Each structure stands twice: as C-alpha cells, then as structure tokens.
Amino acid sequence: MTRKTHEADAIVVGGGPAGLLAALLLAQGGVATVLVAPPAPEDHRTTGLLAGSVAILERAGTWPDLLPVAAPMRAIRLIDDGGRRITGPEVVFRAAEIGRETFGHNIANRDLVAALAAAVAETPGLRRVTDTAAEIRIGVGGVTVRTGGGGTLRGRLVVGADGRNSAVRTAAGIGVRRWGYDQAALVTTLRHARGHDDISTEIHTAAGPFTLVPLGDRRSSLVWVTRPAEAQALAALDDDALARAIGRLAEPILGAVTLDGPRQIFPLSGLAARRLAMPRVALVGEAAHALPPIGAQGLNLGFRDAAAIAGVVAAAVRAGADPGAAAVTARYEAKRRGDVASRTAGVDLLNRSLLTDSAPALALRALALQAVKRVPPLRRLLMREGIAPGGI
Known part of the structure; x- marks a missing residue:
C-alpha cells in the first residue's frame, strides 16, 4: 500500500496520559498521526512524575502549563512500621544529594490529562477522533481501525495505549502474563495541620505501603495499600472515621488530618x-505493563515508552522508511525491553518483600536499608536510577 492510501503514518489508540503523550510526540516529530480516544473517565488519583518524565514533558512543551498545579518532591522518606518483628532504619533520600532541586513533581491526573489533551488539540499533523476503536485489523502492509461510529482509519503503524485490556494487543495476538496480589489501594486526598516540607513519605506496613505525597500547601495525596477486606471496610467509613483511621499513621508526620x-x-x-x-504494532503504558503503585514507577515507565516509540518512528519517517516495518518496531522493543523488565521485577520484589513475615527475609531487608542509609554512593546510585534510568 502506498503512503497515499493511508490517512496517517501512525494511529494511536488510547486517551490516557501515555496515549496522549505518544500521539503528541509522534506528531511533533513530523509523523502524521491520528489519536483514537474517547474522553478520559474521571480519575481522582495523582501521579508522581519523576525527573525523567518532567524532562519529556518539557521537550513536548507542556510542562509550563503543568508546573503551576504540580507539587515538588524534594525528598523521599522510607519508614518501617513498628509492628514488624524486624524493622529497618528510617531512610531519607534528598534530591540535593545528587545535585537536583527535586526528584519530580506530584500532579492530579485530571490536570495532567487536561494539559496533554489541550496540546493534542493544538498540534498540527495530529487529528483526534473522540471515539472507540471497535475493530482493529493488522495486515502485512498496514493497519485498519474501524471506530464505534462507523469511521475507517488506515495507517502504517498502530500504537496500543489502551490499557490493561488492550484491544490492540488482542488484535495483534500478543499474549500477557498476569499476576495478582492480596492487596488493594485506597486512594484519597488529605489536608493536614503541619506542612509536608516537600517530602514524600512511605510507611511500610505488613500489608503494603502507606504513602503520603505532597500536593500543594498542607495537602497530600494518600495511597494506602492494604488487604482488600480492610480497604473495603475503610472506604465504607464516614469522613471523620476514615480521617481518624488514616491519622493513626499520618498524624505523627503531618499532624491532624481531614479528607x-x-x-x-x-x-x-x-x-x-x-x-x-x-x-x-507497538504497545505503550499499561497495554504493555502494569505495576502496583509503588515507587512511582508505572506511568513514568509509560512516558518513557511514549518517548521511545516517537523517537524511533520519527527517525524512520525522516529517513523515508516505513514506520511500521519490522526493523522499526524491533528497535522500539530493543530500546524498552530492559527498562520494562527490570522495573517490573523490581517493583514486584519490593512489594512481596513487604508482605513476608519470614525472619530471614525481614533481616535481609533491614540490612539492605542499613546499607542504603550508611553508604552514600549506593544511595546516590539508587536515586539517579530511580528518577531517570540510564540517564534517560
């Protein structure tokens, strides 16, 4: 099929942050792009955008619009809950140790999506179809996407950014490995009596991390990972009772809290x-990988996917090559496989280490925290790799 028979070089399916960013970066790279995505559902969560993701948004030109509604994270504190048989020391990572003002910024997902959607609407060479992808056909020479409204789109590459139950991934016949945890996350926003000093705090309990992330003046977002039954019981409480339950862990750090x-x-x-x-076909974000909300890795990983696919496809288009050819998609796979595999394994290991009651495992974890606390070069290495792996 010749280029004239295609409406676009790339079709991006999915309107979450990773899909919006992928479409934006592709178009900014000179790739004729169509984004197929209905309006995003309401999302009350926040995302800790680490420095690598902030740099990507700066290159995309959207960070100036986001900075006024983003809260800086200048330090990260890890605390073991005192109820454990063996606890590690409190560890504080400070961005200043590696010559940075911040590790990144925390931002409400609705603000992030709104800014990216506005940039998509204003970008030449980028068309958004606010509809679902009802049918996706992947052929040797190209891709056809039929929308829920009956429209037809043709392209040479389809980028699946359509979440855990990705229709693009299914159409491509790409299998997945899934696993579960006996955990659920309760997510909400708090006001508190004391300032957070731009410090994000993770309290590691036997059921998972209780994480407080700065979100403006005396406000923080909470991600409380615990057993599913406890999460449901907490969510059923009225506001005052839930605030008291949260306060048992949060008040020593932030003072009295209210929802x-x-x-x-x-x-x-x-x-x-x-x-x-x-x-x-290329997969980005949760169509490719989904992680527990630990260490702020999930969406940051998806943003690196978006930057990588945009980079390899834009280079192919500039060279006059087919952006969906096997050599191009293989370059994307090679660029992302190591980062995705290492982050997936690392987050899974960290989460499972919190759930064990084995004395040897707890002792090993405590020793690791002691090493991180007492060996500055190790601490600095972990900080650099955490916010921008490999210097990305």
Missing part, C-alpha cells in the same frame, strides 16, 4: 506483555 477529596479503591495486580512490539 479533602473522594476516595477510590483499586485492586492490585500486575501485567506484562510477552512482546512490546511486532510488525505494524
């Missing part, structure tokens, strides 16, 4: 696609 937003519950699970790409 400042709705609460949501998300079961914890993981997903890893068997492949990240094949001829005519």
Whole structure:
C-alpha cells in the first residue's frame, strides 16, 4: 500500500496520559498521526512524575502549563512500621544529594490529562477522533481501525495505549502474563495541620505501603495499600472515621488530618506483555505493563515508552522508511525491553518483600536499608536510577 492510501503514518489508540503523550510526540516529530480516544473517565488519583518524565514533558512543551498545579518532591522518606518483628532504619533520600532541586513533581491526573489533551488539540499533523476503536485489523502492509461510529482509519503503524485490556494487543495476538496480589489501594486526598516540607513519605506496613505525597500547601495525596477486606471496610467509613483511621499513621508526620477529596479503591495486580512490539504494532503504558503503585514507577515507565516509540518512528519517517516495518518496531522493543523488565521485577520484589513475615527475609531487608542509609554512593546510585534510568 502506498503512503497515499493511508490517512496517517501512525494511529494511536488510547486517551490516557501515555496515549496522549505518544500521539503528541509522534506528531511533533513530523509523523502524521491520528489519536483514537474517547474522553478520559474521571480519575481522582495523582501521579508522581519523576525527573525523567518532567524532562519529556518539557521537550513536548507542556510542562509550563503543568508546573503551576504540580507539587515538588524534594525528598523521599522510607519508614518501617513498628509492628514488624524486624524493622529497618528510617531512610531519607534528598534530591540535593545528587545535585537536583527535586526528584519530580506530584500532579492530579485530571490536570495532567487536561494539559496533554489541550496540546493534542493544538498540534498540527495530529487529528483526534473522540471515539472507540471497535475493530482493529493488522495486515502485512498496514493497519485498519474501524471506530464505534462507523469511521475507517488506515495507517502504517498502530500504537496500543489502551490499557490493561488492550484491544490492540488482542488484535495483534500478543499474549500477557498476569499476576495478582492480596492487596488493594485506597486512594484519597488529605489536608493536614503541619506542612509536608516537600517530602514524600512511605510507611511500610505488613500489608503494603502507606504513602503520603505532597500536593500543594498542607495537602497530600494518600495511597494506602492494604488487604482488600480492610480497604473495603475503610472506604465504607464516614469522613471523620476514615480521617481518624488514616491519622493513626499520618498524624505523627503531618499532624491532624481531614479528607479533602473522594476516595477510590483499586485492586492490585500486575501485567506484562510477552512482546512490546511486532510488525505494524507497538504497545505503550499499561497495554504493555502494569505495576502496583509503588515507587512511582508505572506511568513514568509509560512516558518513557511514549518517548521511545516517537523517537524511533520519527527517525524512520525522516529517513523515508516505513514506520511500521519490522526493523522499526524491533528497535522500539530493543530500546524498552530492559527498562520494562527490570522495573517490573523490581517493583514486584519490593512489594512481596513487604508482605513476608519470614525472619530471614525481614533481616535481609533491614540490612539492605542499613546499607542504603550508611553508604552514600549506593544511595546516590539508587536515586539517579530511580528518577531517570540510564540517564534517560
């Protein structure tokens, strides 16, 4: 099929942050792009955008619009809950130790999506179809997407950014590995009596991390990972009772707390696609990998996917090559496989280490925290790799 028979070089399916960013970066790279995505559903969560993701948004030109509604994270504190048989020391990572003002910024997902959607609407060479992808056909020479409204789109590459139950991934026949945890995350927003000093705090309990992330003046977002039954019981409490339950862990750090937003519950699970790409297809974000909300890795990983696919496809288009050819999608797979595999394994290991009651495992974890606390070069290495792996 010649280029004239295609409406676009790339079709991006999915309107979450990773899909919006992928479409934006592709178009900015000179790739004729169509984004197929209905309006995003309401999302009350926040995302800790680490420095690598902030740099990507700066290159995309959207960070100036986001900075006024983003809260800096200048330090990260890890605390073991005192109820454990063996506890590690409190560890504080400070961005200044590696010559940075911040590790990144925390931002409400609705603000992030709104800014990216506005940039998509204003970008030449990028068309958004606010509809679902009802049918996706992947052929040797190209891709056809039929929308829920009966429209037809043709392209040479389809980028699946359509979440855990990706229709693009299914159409491509790419298998997945799924796993679950006996955990759920209760998510809400708090106001508190004391300032957070731009410090994000993770309290590691036997059921998972209780994480407080700065979100403006005396406001923080909470992600409380615990057993599913406890999460449901907490969510059923009235605001005052829930604030008291949260306060048992939060008040020693932030003072008296009150709820400042709705609460949501998300079961914890993981997903890893068997492949990240094949001829005519590339997967980004949760279509490719899904992680528990630990260490702020999930969406940051998806943003690196978006930057990588945009980079390899834009280079192919500039060279006059087919952007969906096997050589191009293989380059994307090669660029992303190591980062995705290492982050997936690392987050899974960290989460499972919190759930064990084995004395040897707890002792090993405590020793590791002691080493991180007492060996500055090791601490600095972990900080650099955490915010921008490999210097990305």
